[in-house]
Amino acid sequence: MSEDTIRLVTIGRIVRRRRRLLTLLVVVGALFGYGTSLLLPPRYTTSASVLLPGAWEERELRTQAEIATSSVVVDRVAAALGEPGVDGVELRERVTAEVADGNIITVSGTADTPERAQHLADLMAREFVTFAAQVLGNDTDPDAAARLEALRQAVVRTDRRIAELADAADPGRTVESVQTRTDLEKLRTALREAVDKLDQADPASDKAVKADMVVMGPAVRPAGEAPPTRTQLVAGGALLFLLVAVVGHLVAARMSRRLRTESEIAAALGSTHLGSVDVPAQRPAHRPAGRGPRALVRRLLGVDVRWDLPAPRRSGDEASRQTRYRRVCARLRDRLPASRLLVVVPEGDGIALLAAERLATEAAGDSSPEASGTGYPTLRVVQIPVSQPMLPDRDEEYGALVVLSAGHWTAGELAGLAEACVDSGHEVVGIVLAGTVRSGPARAGGPTRPAAAAELAPADDATGVPG
Template sequence: MSDDTIRLVTIGRIVRRRRRLLTLLVVVGALVGYGTSMLLPPRYTTSASVLLPGAWEERELRTQAEIATSSVVIDRVAAALGRPKVSGVELRERVTAEVADGNIITVSGTADTPEQAQRLADRVAQEFVTFAAQILGSDTDPDAAARQEALRQLVVQTNRRITELADAADPGRTVESVQTRTDLEKLRTALREAVDRLDQADPASDRAVKADMVVMGPAARPAGEAPPTRTQLIVGGALLFLLVAVVGHLVAARMSRRLRTEPEIAAALGSTLLGTVDVPAGRPAHRPAGRGPRALARRLLGVDVRWDLPAPRKSGDEASRQTRYRRVCARLRDRLPASRLLVVVPDGDEIARLAAERLAAEAASDPSPGESSTGYPTLRVVEVPVSQPMLPDRAEEFGALVVLSAGSWTAGELAGIAEACADSGHEVVGVVLAGTVLAGPTRTAGRSRPAAPALPTADDATGVPG
């Protein structure tokens, strides 16, 4: 697993190098969203408000909101709209009630057309007000009302009796009579205050106020569809496919087992690194013919180019790049002077193939052709498939030089190439890594180089599958 930190530059690299594939996936996601919108009919939602006069606690308001969506109210709505066959569960899913500020309950209805949604919201509000008034009105206890009326009649009779006692007392002739009249008046006042407090505490009057609910006008006809709309589904499908594609690229990169560092690649091949060479970016890669429709589709989608490789670094001029190739040839000469080697390139590694061809051309341009003991080795380029690597048996060649690009192959694939070299009798004398660079200014290398001879392909090597 790669330990590279996922940064915005990584996301930008994915979008830039996989833009064709991402564009196709976005279009497919939009089509999937459009197909989903065709399966889901459009829905319209509108609301009606019900005002609850009086003093209500928050708990009571929540209870009234539950009553608005109760089965009794919903069944009455279905019967009033002429839809008795519609189940209460189905209709209840289209009706919601919420408590708003100011003792207001908002009742919402969802239907297939704006007209049906408006009728549903209005009917639910009306049936809710009717049912709530019935509940509040039925809370009055007939026995309690009768007892309260009897108490009022008793208070009236007591007032009359107090008046008779006050008139019967000797008005102002004795101290006892004055005191009696004063006590009777205090009793009359206390009794009147008790009756007033009893009237004020009457729950029936409070229920009457609360039962007077008001529908605050008809529901507005909806002008647009309720979410998710067709546009939202199309955009959501496109974004979902784009997100899945980007996340998939990131997960694949994190789980990748391709070797990137020089020591890991050299250890997998069981050899040493002889150097690194540069291949100018943008140079046309000559791909073998007959790759089939799958390879054509990969080229059209742009997935035949690795996206997780870093951007090519800047390079010097042609002379500096040629110097790298000559140094590799010099190291080969020091190891195996005047010998013949196979240059093994994994099939499909175009960067490595270009580097191997350049390296063979440099080796062919021996700077001291008259001194055979100090000349460059003769190199022959062969491409081997990594799935079933096979090399020609040892004949004139005395070893194999593996040329490949970093970050393209796993340890198992490179170990297979090393085993194929050992089976054919070729010792891996070294490893050369090839990388792409931005081409710098062109400058002559100080001497003219002869034209590179025609190089044999993998088909010319005995035992190499075409």
Template sequence: MSDDTIRLVTIGRMIRRRRRVLIILAVLGALVGYGTSLLFPPRYTTSAAVLLPGAWEERELLTQTQIATSSVVIDRAAATLGWSGGGELRGRVSAKAADGNIIKISGTADTPERAQQLSDQVAQQFVAFAARIAGDSTDPEAAARPEELRQLVVRTSRRITELADAADPGSSVESVQTRTELAKLRTTLQEAVNKLDQADPAAVKADMVVMGPAARPEGEAPPTRTQFIVAGALVFFLLAVVGHLTAARMSRRLRTEPEITAALGSALLGTVDVPGERPVRRAEGRGTRDRIRRLLGVDVRWDVPTPRTSGDEADRRIRYRRVCARLREQVPAPRRLLVVVPDGDEIALRAAGRLVTEAESDSSPSSSSGEYPVLRMVAVPVSRPLVPDRDTEAGALVVLSAGSWTAAELAGLAEACADAGHEVVGIVVAGTVRARPPRSAGPSPDEAAPALAVRGHATGGPV
């Protein structure tokens, strides 16, 4: 898989074969999410709207939102509600400007009632504080200047009226022009006073109104406890999937026949099929660790392809007999071989046992090449390989399954055979297949044996 593209079928196969451990990890993630939710008590959020009449610029609205969340407003709201910790409430109150000169003030609390009270009270205190800012001034002289200007304008208007009355009451052009200019001047002054009144901040800010009470929240504010639980389960599930894919991507196990033959330094004699079934549990594999692995479902490889469908028992026996025939041609007399199987490779162990059985049940002793070799099987641990010393064997036959061992492990196995005086005469690769039901008609395997033995003499390459 290290050289293959990760496809959806690979992910589906991994989820199907590792569903137990994935479900357990998802449940564990849900428990972690539930525990995390206990650290964050439920929160409820609601908003109150404040209308700002008139024309407001964007920066002015931003200023008003800052005022609404200021410490002065929040402290006053906390004091009115009788709540302690005004500084803590500042983190639970927010304000933002909406369309139509509306400021929405949001409050968050641990109950719907408290959230509603907080939002309403902050909105009211904001309106009151804004009105106070607009109506009050810290400079008495500055506050008196607009009124003095109005009085000056009134006196000027009266003086203009007196000048107009004192002008030549005749109908000369000069007198008419003078009275007209004085009237225009009086009108201009009156318009200026009106604009000054309209621009008075106190007149505008005092019109701020709260647009009704805040609605009582019906549900918790995110993230809710359910969201914590779902997020925890999803995160753990995705991490498990990514971890499986990463481990398979970085795996250095050899999967192709050329890689296996290069690591062992020998020729491939053939491939044999083993019907897919649950691996046999040996006595030494019944410890607590193995029971936990079986419970979690991680004792079966997931990164191997789905076994292909093979022929019936007769077809599988053909492959074993062809391997025995090639061994008979390749190994000199006495034809005795040591079958080396990596310990823990259940597929290879079953294939080697079947190969030994086929060699013992030789049905063609009258052939020109003699009987099949005598095979003796031994399981060798790959962590510290130790092969029995050479006795009467003419060499070693290595039987293993593809995708189970790395190049370094197989090289160590070959070195162990060389140290014991055994030459690796060949390699047999075993693979799992899905067995078909037995044939309803046709020659029996015993009847086909002589012909298969002859065919084995004619073919020398791997099956």
């Protein structure tokens, strides 16, 4: 298909011409989403917040969030729930923890009822705080704390002894006494700085602050289901089926091998394009003939009409359409004066059948011969199936004129049609393309039939034989 398959106007054409089929697919998609919602149990999610007092780095907060969903905490929660068949592995898929602003860890739980979801979130927060307090508290060694306190007491006693020695020294009478007092003051200053650094390095006080985590109230009972809800599944199913249908139409049109241009059709049939004629779009031949349940279903769904053909252009009045038919007859007369031709129409091409019948009527209606003594060729219309083309043997007809509409047949189908013409002894003398148009307003007073015939000339028109 041409590049117009990716344009919005093409999508609009699909929606407009396939609205019945798309509506049915949307309904089927909605039912599919509803059925899926019945298979999936409802889910409710709520969360509880845990405040971590003190100064925490972002890396430490992420570590605490990982601890909140660790196997130890989850196993404790599963044991506290006491639900049969619920273990830590299954419960780990229903709980999450993430870092929020302000040193807050948000712990979430999902269950099939609002009450269970609330209970699960509260248990997760409580077990997390308990386990975190144990981890931080176990890092403090009692023996190390006792040794550290003893060291402080020894430093205090040493500081006092230094002060006593400084007082006992002869203040300022000899150089040695001054030097001794100076060394003692330096030693006491160094001891005090060491004690200050030791107090700063003591993690006991900081851990005591950090270990005091607070659960900020119970979890809120959820008022609605967690996504995807039943409404979302129904809407998603309808939208999914609609998108698949539209994309399927575009892919099928892109992969279509039906010929659309005059040159491609003429090359496939091995003949010359003699002109194009118009058929009003409101005529009933738009729909292909067919009976039976399949044809009825196709007609009800609106898939019996091609969607990928462009919208019919607006035509002039009846006189302008009649002029196109007469020009094609004039070109046939110039090629084959006073001859009989077989007009071949592919079976199922209702537009081409209407055009061929009118072309035969126009040719039969010309009873006035030209100056050369010849008139339009006599045309006989026949329909042949494209799947198994078969034409009657040559009798009085000189050749075959193929009338068809663009965008309906592949190169292989048209090649088989041309071979069937050759096998039956009919030479393909030309091709006429039929297209649908929207009828324009009738012209008030046009030329009469003899006058219009007199105006005909073998010159090419805008949609006739390319020059």
